[in-house]
Amino acid sequence: MNTEPAPRWRRLEPDERKEQIYACAARLFGDRPYSEVSTSDIAAAAGVARGLINHYFGTKRELYLEIIRRALTVPRLAVEILPEGPLELRADVAIEWFLDMVTSQERMWLAAIAPEGIGRDLEVERILEEADRESADRVLEAVGLSSASEHGPELNALVRAFGGMVKSAGREWLVRGSLTRAQVHLLLSKSLVTLVGEIFPAIQAEPARGDSPE
Numbered sequence: 531m532n533t534e535p536a537p538r539w540r541r542l543e544p545d546e547r548k549e550q551i552y553a554c555a556a557r558l559f560g561d562r563p564y565s566e567v568s569t570s571d572i573a574a575a576a577g578v579a580r581g582l583i584n585h586y587f588g589t590k591r592e593l594y595l596e597i598i599r600r601a602l603t604v605p606r607l608a609v610e611i612l613p614e615g616p617l618e619l620r621a622d623v624a625i626e627w628f629l630d631m632v633t634s635q636e637r638m639w640l641a642a643i644a645p646e647g648i649g650r651d652l653e654v655e656r657i658l659e660e661a662d663r664e665s666a667d668r669v670l671e672a673v674g675l676s677s678a679s680e681h682g683p684e685l686n687a688l689v690r691a692f693g694g695m696v697k698s699a700g701r702e703w704l705v706r707g708s709l710t711r712a713q714v715h716l717l718l719s720k721s722l723v724t725l726v727g728e729i730f731p732a733i734q735a736e737p738a739r740g741d742s743p744e
Contacts, residue, residue: 547582547586548586550576551582551583551587552593552596552597552600554572554576555572555575555576555593555594555597556601557575557638558572559594559641560635560636560637560638560639560641564594569583569584569590572590595653595654595657597642598642598654598658598661599657599661601638601642602642602643602662603661604628604664605668606668608624608627608668608672609671609672611623611627612624612672617673617726617727618719618723620672620673621722621723621726622715624719625719626715628696628718629711629715632704633711636704640701640704643697643701662690663677665693666686666689666690666693667686669689670682670685670686670689673726675730681733681736685730685733685734688729688730689725692721692722695718695721696718699714700714702714
């Protein structure tokens with residue numbers, strides 16, 4: 531009978547290894563300020579050579595920016611999982627998914643929405659804006675609209691404004707403890723329903739920018 535112990539590790543495919551490095555880096559950046567995390571720390575946590583981090587992500591800064599981008603961008607999966615049904619149901623499911631996501635990476639999400647540790651330079655600002663715009667596009671897609679439509683830019687801006695409230699509510703819940711998860715869920719789901727069900731139609735009923743009223 532074979533009594534040899536099972537191996538404690540296995541060789542990972544490149545994509546799996548890259549995701550392992552990413553997950554370890556996200557955890558470290560969530561636990562410590564940016565300046566206190568080195569590529570050596572990340573390599574040790576992931577069990578890889580430091581050069582592999584450079585190979586997959588470039589510099590520590592580039593890896594951190596990628597983590598911010600992912601933490602703040604709503605993926606297409608979040609749209610695909612929404613059920614058929616009334617707006618209230620879809621909004622409820624979407625907010626529940628979002629709160630689960632935030633809970634699973636709480637420290638990194640909080641660091642990403644206020645990344646002072648790396649400095650608020652132009653590149654960071656660009657990434658934050660791109661993440662906000664892309665996430666707003668996902669919301670519009672989920673309700674059958676597009677930022678390329680006649681009132682698309684205004685609708686995207688409205689969703690981004692809603693996104694500001696989402697971040698603020700997240701801090702009230704996770705940092706200050708002044709709101710519970712259930713209260714945040716209620717606030718965001720009801721606000722999203724109002725935004726899509728009442729404010730969007732009112733905006734779409736207006737003349738498009740550049741059009742003169744008859």
